[in-house]
Amino acid sequence: xxxxxxxxxxxxxxxxxxxxxxxxxxxxxxxxxxxxxxxxxxxxxxxxxxxxxxxxxxxxxxxxxxxxxxxxxxxxxxxxxxxxxxxxxxxxxxxxxxxxxxxxxxxxxxxxxxxxxxxxxxxxxxxxxxxxxxxxxxxxxxxxxxxxxxxxxxxxxxxxxxxxxxxxxxxxxxxxxxxxxxxxxxxxxxxxxxxxxxxxxxxxxxxxxxxxxxxxxxxxxxxxxxxxxxxxxxxxxxxxxxxxxx
Amino acid sequence: xxxxxxxxxxxxxxxxxxxxxxxxxxxxxxxxxxxxxxxxxxxxxxxxxxxxxxxxxxxxxxxxxxxxxxxxxxxxxxxxxxxxxxxxxxxxxxxxxxxxxxxxxxxxxxxxxxxxxxxxxxxxxxxxxxxxxxxxxxxxxxxxxxxxxxxxxxxxxxxxxxxxxxxxxxxxxxxxxxxxxxxxxxxxxxxxxxxxxxxxxxxxxxxxxxxxxxxxxxxxxxxxxxxxxxxxxxxxxxxxxxxxxxxxxxxxxxxxxxxxxxxxxxxxxxxxxxxxxxxxxxxxxxxxxxxxxxxxxxxxxxxxxxxxxxxxxxxxxxxxxxxxxxxxxxxxxxxxxxxxxxxxxxxxxxxxxxxxxxxxxxxxxxxxxxxxxxxxxxxxxxxxxxxxxxxxxxxxxxxxxxxxxxxxxxxxxxxxxxxxxxxxxxxxxxxxxxxxxxxxxxxxxxxxxxxxxxxxxxxxxxxxxxxxxxxxxx
Numbered sequence: 001x002x003x004x005x006x007x008x009x010x011x012x013x014x015x016x017x018x019x020x021x022x023x024x025x026x027x028x029x030x031x032x033x034x035x036x037x038x039x040x041x042x043x044x045x046x047x048x049x050x051x052x053x054x055x056x057x058x059x060x061x062x063x064x065x066x067x068x069x070x071x072x073x074x075x076x077x078x079x080x081x082x083x084x085x086x087x088x089x090x091x092x093x094x095x096x097x098x099x100x101x102x103x104x105x106x107x108x109x110x111x112x113x114x115x116x117x118x119x120x121x122x123x124x125x126x127x128x129x130x131x132x133x134x135x136x137x138x139x140x141x142x143x144x145x146x147x148x149x150x151x152x153x154x155x156x157x158x159x160x161x162x163x164x165x166x167x168x169x170x171x172x173x174x175x176x177x178x179x180x181x182x183x184x185x186x187x188x189x190x191x192x193x194x195x196x197x198x199x200x201x202x203x204x205x206x207x208x209x210x211x212x213x214x215x216x217x218x219x220x221x222x223x224x225x226x227x228x229x230x231x232x233x234x235x236x237x238x239x240x241x242x243x244x245x246x
Numbered sequence: 247x248x249x250x251x252x253x254x255x256x257x258x259x260x261x262x263x264x265x266x267x268x269x270x271x272x273x274x275x276x277x278x279x280x281x282x283x284x285x286x287x288x289x290x291x292x293x294x295x296x297x298x299x300x301x302x303x304x305x306x307x308x309x310x311x312x313x314x315x316x317x318x319x320x321x322x323x324x325x326x327x328x329x330x331x332x333x334x335x336x337x338x339x340x341x342x343x344x345x346x347x348x349x350x351x352x353x354x355x356x357x358x359x360x361x362x363x364x365x366x367x368x369x370x371x372x373x374x375x376x377x378x379x380x381x382x383x384x385x386x387x388x389x390x391x392x393x394x395x396x397x398x399x400x401x402x403x404x405x406x407x408x409x410x411x412x413x414x415x416x417x418x419x420x421x422x423x424x425x426x427x428x429x430x431x432x433x434x435x436x437x438x439x440x441x442x443x444x445x446x447x448x449x450x451x452x453x454x455x456x457x458x459x460x461x462x463x464x465x466x467x468x469x470x471x472x473x474x475x476x477x478x479x480x481x482x483x484x485x486x487x488x489x490x491x492x493x494x495x496x497x498x499x500x501x502x503x504x505x506x507x508x509x510x511x512x513x514x515x516x517x518x519x520x521x522x523x524x525x526x527x528x529x530x531x532x533x534x535x536x537x538x539x540x541x542x543x544x545x546x547x548x549x550x551x552x553x554x555x556x557x558x559x560x561x562x563x564x565x566x567x568x569x570x571x572x573x574x575x576x577x578x579x580x581x582x583x584x585x586x587x588x589x590x591x592x593x594x595x596x597x598x599x600x601x602x603x604x605x606x607x608x609x610x611x612x613x614x615x616x617x618x619x620x621x622x623x624x625x626x627x628x629x630x631x632x633x634x635x636x637x638x639x640x641x642x643x644x645x646x647x648x649x650x651x652x653x654x655x656x657x658x659x660x661x662x663x664x665x666x667x668x669x670x671x672x673x674x675x676x677x678x679x680x681x682x683x684x685x686x687x688x689x690x691x692x693x694x695x696x697x698x699x700x701x702x703x704x705x706x707x708x709x710x711x712x713x714x715x716x717x718x719x720x
Binding site: 094098102120122138162164 | 317318319320324325326327329330387388389390391393394396397406407408409411412413414415418497500501502503649652653654655656657659662
């Protein structure tokens, strides 16, 4: 990202300004692939349980997934590090300009990508244009058998069929922390809250926080050598930094 | 050479008249009666086919769509990463079909290609009905179709507007413009024929034609206005036609997907649209000629021959743009595009890639160079249908197959169509149904245009040479 910022291109500078308030660092070297983040994310964000049939067809709903790859030819096959993948909250997001209804937009306050559920008409162009393939579509109205409705998070909308959804960096937690801090007349402390995936990670492979605060843990971690952004060559300015093989 | 010349002299004018509609005039009254009779004349076979198609349309299109609206898009096969499936394939396919009408009607009218006269209407009807199917396909594909009006810039309390950065908004504007202008362009040359039908019918048909003919009596002033309007539309609709499929191609070309972001997509899609459209026109003409009364007089071997030449040229153009597009993508050297190009050829649906080339290039090139084969309605209509199959494959390769592969190998997955198949069949049957209904409701032959052409053409003898002369009418 730094290199792109140094380029003296007006558009790049402009979109760089749009990114970098909240960010995430993922250390693939310590990720165990336990899927706790996947489960926690589903609980926190009222993700639907799609059932066996649809899941078998690859329609299971996840805002975060653990990608596993291997290297080499059989029999010399070696597993590579697990790779948690979620919305990269691009500073210059390919999903945003293609939505005809302004259902996916850039937030001026949080500097992340928002999905406006009740404005989405389901053209699915954003999902096609997302190079990270992290958007999930509600193919049906999925039922929640009792007593699952009791664990719905009241801060998060329950989505219906025909609309797109994706990771929000747990924006409800961001807002709650900001409201609390505002009520107490202070700034949000670093580490005061975190996303569901980061909170549940037993290996502490996921760190979330303010990227614009140079003292925060996440910006300190992101500055270490060897950090990389996925598909940075597309100019998407992602806000998630990965460490792999460090 | 000498023998051929003698032959001409022997047969003289009869030879020309048999061959060319423009040189074979019938009394006007008789010709009008023929066109009227072709509308009135229905056999039991027509109603059997009509009923069958209506039943299929009701079940495959309307019932299936109802199920999909009620259940959600889960009943379709679209899935990550192929979020767009056969719905978009069919949208592009039908918009492609619709291009032939404008091409034949407007471009050939502007260039005064005389062979166009008897079948402009048949082609224009394909434009309008093809666009109806494209509209169905694009609305089917939306997750919440009941909110599709949100894509319109309508005034609302929250000051929400559609996103004009999105190619889908461009699409909406382009396709709506095209549908409205092509419908008007279909209607304008229809007015004199409707007036002709009004004067020769009774009962409900009389009321129907009277309403639609807008009181056209055929005065000098009315003809002048009509010609002016048709001229304006003929010229204005040509850029609209080219822009529509260019804009449809931008849905893909402006995206960041490998295999989609190709700068040549605009002209490549336009020539592809003409390719499938001409194939469809020729198939429709052969069916009309074979099934409707008196059509063998109006649609002759010379017309299939002329369209066949156009098809051959368009096929060559398509092959060039296909090669160009492939070359650009391959030469770009992008790793994922490279993967994709291999996937097209050697993937599980690699046969489709080769079938596309055989249908779109090999078959037309092998058959259409021969004048006698070109003039055979059955053979050329089969070639037309084969081209359409090939063009459908092309769109299938561009949409779901190209989407199966992306920069995130973890999500790679083949697309398996679900309810898209009955819905797609439903659009085909609905298209045929609309066409059959129209063939019985409006004069399918622009009879005034044929008569005008016949007045302009004349056989003259210069010494021993018989020459076809055309006078300027407009």
